[in-house]
Amino acid sequence: MYTIDLSHNKLTGPPPEAPSSIMSYLVSNNRLTGALPPWICNLSSAITLDLSSNDLTGVLPVCLGNISESLVVLNLKGNNFHGSIPELSVRGTQLRMIDLSDNQLQGNLSRSLANCKMLEFINFASNLIVDTFPSWLGPLPELRVLILRSNKFHGVIERPKSSSTFLKLRILDLSNNAFVGKLPMEFIQSWNAMKSERGNFTYMHKNLAPPTYLTFTYYGNYDFSMIVIYKGLKLYYPKILEVLTVIDLSSNLFEGEIPGAIGDLKGLQGLNLSNNLLTGHIPPSFGNLKALESLDLSWNKLSGQIPHKLTELGFLSFLNLSYNNLSGFVPRGKQFDTFLNNSFEGNPGLCGEFISTKCQDSKDKSGQPSTRQEEDLGSPIELNWKIVLMGYGSGLVIGVVIGNAFISWKHDWFEGNARRRRRPSQRQPQRGGNSWSGKLFNFCRY
Numbered sequence: 163m164y165t166i167d168l169s170h171n172k173l174t175g176p177p178p179e180a181p182s183s184i185m186s187y188l189v190s191n192n193r194l195t196g197a198l199p200p201w202i203c204n205l206s207s208a209i210t211l212d213l214s215s216n217d218l219t220g221v222l223p224v225c226l227g228n229i230s231e232s233l234v235v236l237n238l239k240g241n242n243f244h245g246s247i248p249e250l251s252v253r254g255t256q257l258r259m260i261d262l263s264d265n266q267l268q269g270n271l272s273r274s275l276a277n278c279k280m281l282e283f284i285n286f287a288s289n290l291i292v293d294t295f296p297s298w299l300g301p302l303p304e305l306r307v308l309i310l311r312s313n314k315f316h317g318v319i320e321r322p323k324s325s326s327t328f329l330k331l332r333i334l335d336l337s338n339n340a341f342v343g344k345l346p347m348e349f350i351q352s353w354n355a356m357k358s359e360r361g362n363f364t365y366m367h368k369n370l371a372p373p374t375y376l377t378f379t380y381y382g383n384y385d386f387s388m389i390v391i392y393k394g395l396k397l398y399y400p401k402i403l404e405v406l407t408v409i410d411l412s413s414n415l416f417e418g419e420i421p422g423a424i425g426d427l428k429g430l431q432g433l434n435l436s437n438n439l440l441t442g443h444i445p446p447s448f449g450n451l452k453a454l455e456s457l458d459l460s461w462n463k464l465s466g467q468i469p470h471k472l473t474e475l476g477f478l479s480f481l482n483l484s485y486n487n488l489s490g491f492v493p494r495g496k497q498f499d500t501f502l503n504n505s506f507e508g509n510p511g512l513c514g515e516f517i518s519t520k521c522q523d524s525k526d527k528s529g530q531p532s533t534r535q536e537e538d539l540g541s542p543i544e545l546n547w548k549i550v551l552m553g554y555g556s557g558l559v560i561g562v563v564i565g566n567a568f569i570s571w572k573h574d575w576f577e578g579n580a581r582r583r584r585r586p587s588q589r590q591p592q593r594g595g596n597s598w599s600g601k602l603f604n605f606c607r608y
Contacts (some may be wrong), residue, residue, distance in 0.1 A: 168192070169212070177202070177213060186210040186384075190237070198223055205229050210368065210384050214261065215240040232256050235368055235384055239263040239285065255279050258368060259386055263287040263309065271296050280304055283366065283386050287311040287335065295319045295341065297349075300327030306355070306366065307402070309335040309388060311410070318343035322352065330355045332404070335390055337412040337434070344418040345411065345435075356407050356427040359453055365401045392432050393456045393480035408432035412458065415439060420464075422447045432456040436482065440464060444483075446471050456480040460508075463487060468512075473498045484508045491521055 165186040168178065173192040180187050182204045190212045197220030198213075205211070208229050218241040234256050244266035257278045267289040275281065275296075282304045291313040299305060300322055308331060319341060325348075328334075332355050367383040385401045390408055399406075407429045417439040424433070425447025431454060440462040448457070449471025457475075460482040467490035468483065478497045482505055489511030492498070503517045513521040 177218075180205065183207050188212045188384075190214040190216070192216050194218055196220070198226070200225075202226065203229060208233055210235040212237040212384070213241070214238060217242060219243065221245040234280075235259045237261045238265070241265055243267060257281055258304075259283040259384075261285040262289070265289055267291060273298060275299065276302065278302070283307045285309040285388060286313065287389070289313050291315065295336070295346075297322055297327070300324070300349075300352075304330060306330050306404070307333040307386070307388065309333070309390075310339065311335045312338040315339040315341060317341065319346040319349065321346075321348045325352055327352045329353075332356060332407045332429075333388070333390070333402075335408070335410045336414065337391065337410045339414055341411075341414040341416060343416065345416050345421055345440075347421040347423055350421055350423045350427070353427060356409075356429050359428045364404050366404060367401075390432075391434060394458065394482065405429070406431065407453070410434040411438070413437040417441065419443075420445055420459075424448070425450045427451065429453055431477075434458040436460040436462070438462055442466075444469055444472075444488075448472060449474050451475060452477070454478055458482040459486065460484045461486075465489070467491070468493055481505045488512050492517055 164184070165188070166178075166180050166184055167186070167188040169188045169190040169192070171192055173189065173194060175194065176196045176199055177189055177194050179199070179201055184205055185207050186209060187205060188210065191214070194213065194216040196218065198218065200223070202211075203223060203225035206229065209232055211229065211233065212235065214237045218238075220243065222238075222243055235258065237259070239261045240263070242265065243262075245268065255278050258280050259282060260275075261283070263285045264287065267286070269291065270293045271286065271291065275284070276298050279302065281302050283306065284299070285307065287309045288311065291310070293313075293315055294317040295315065296310075297320060299308065301324065305328065308328075315336065316339065328349060329352065331353055365383075366386040368386075369383055387398070387400050388402060389396060389398050391397075391410055391412070392408060407427070408431060409427075410432070412434045413436070415438065416435070419442035420435065420440055422445040424430075425445055428450060430451050433451075433454065433456070436458045437460070440459070442464065443466035444459065444464060446469040448454075449469060452475065454475050455477050457472075457478060457480070461484070464483075464486040465488065468488060470493045472478070473493045473495040476496060479500075481497075481501050484504065484506060485508030488506075488509040490513075492506055492512055492514030494515065499516070501516070506512050506514070506517050510519075513519045515521075
């Protein structure tokens with residue numbers, strides 16, 4: 163027997179027992195409860211292990227990482243695993259996908275993940291992980307997706323030790339953490355896969371066929387999936403196109419100017435830098451991001467005028483520049499004619515035909531930058547916090563996979579957000595949890 167697939171049923175109770183010879187064990191999206199049973203560690207031939215989206219609890223057993231030298235996919239997302247996690251190890255280096263998101267896992271990321279040279283997909287979102295940025299994952303030659311959203315990551319993202327780091331990375335989500343300092347320009351310059359406007363229009367997946375068998379039998383594919391904030395909405399991608407390119411560094415404590423090097427990432431489709439402490443101007447180099455569909459720079463301290471080159475972004479269908487210190491005329495033309503007042507509100511120095519503040523100088527309507535001077539831009543904007551949720555605008559959407567679904571959402575602010583905003587009237591964030599100790603898996607043995 164090669165595969166047991168009981169996913170998307172209404173199974174209850176503990177996970178159904180499987181023979182030790184099973185290669186793919188798929189029981190996701192059920193109502194399974196309890197801890198992982200001891201027999202799970204006897205699956206010596208397992209390639210794919212998916213118990214995601216159940217109600218499993220407890221800590222992960224010490225033996226879990228020793229299941230199989232050929233383990234390729236480990237998916238335990240969407241359960242209630244918690245507590246200190248013992249050090250575990252996977253004997254082989256075949257692991258390509260690990261998803262432990264949406265649990266209550268604690269401690270640090272295991273440095274032994276750096277030994278898993280085949281890793282393409284890492285997702286630890288929505289846990290209680292306390293650590294600094296894992297720059298040591300940078301040398302992984304196949305890593306395409308790194309999602310660390312909504313944890314307790316903190317500190318400055320230090321310069322990489324090598325220029326050859328995260329070369330194939332296409333999706334990076336560090337949102338809702340406590341990173342500080344400047345945006346990591348040196349890392350940005352090394353993201354070669356994001357610099358290409360061309361991509362592979364295939365899905366990220368793992369073929370379930372046994373690796374040593376040459377037959378005409380079709381065993382199916384295991385599709386990698388994820389949730390990201392895109393175009394102001396929380397989207398579920400049941401399949402991920404290789405060409406999809408998204409950066410989300412929102413809701414941290416990044417400060418300083420936005421690096422112009424981001425304009426070199428010509429394959430970038432989604433960029434979210436909102437809810438930070440960024441200052442300076444919007445880089446004109448953003449006009450080079452011809453594939454960009456979604457841009458969110460809201461709730462920062464950006465100043466100056468909106469670069470007219472942004473009107474050249476023909477695929478841009480979501481724009482949020484609200485609650486900054488921007489000034490001058492809102493450019494017109496192409497996609498900019500579709501954006502309404504809520505894309506620009508909270509910038510008292512801005513004026514334009516399609517927003518609430520009209521320009522006094524008739525020459526402004528020509529579409530050229532306004533000569534209106536900035537007034538009182540140094541003072542903070544005294545407003546109660548509100549969440550701006552925008553829908554889709556017009557424009558061709560590229561990179562959205564078949565079957566993606568909308569999910570209702572709200573921002574989950576981390577502790578210290580009020581201190582960042584320096585607004586006494588702002589609502590305190592609700593993050594909960596304390597600092598934890600312990601380590602995550604040593605998935606590959608040193």
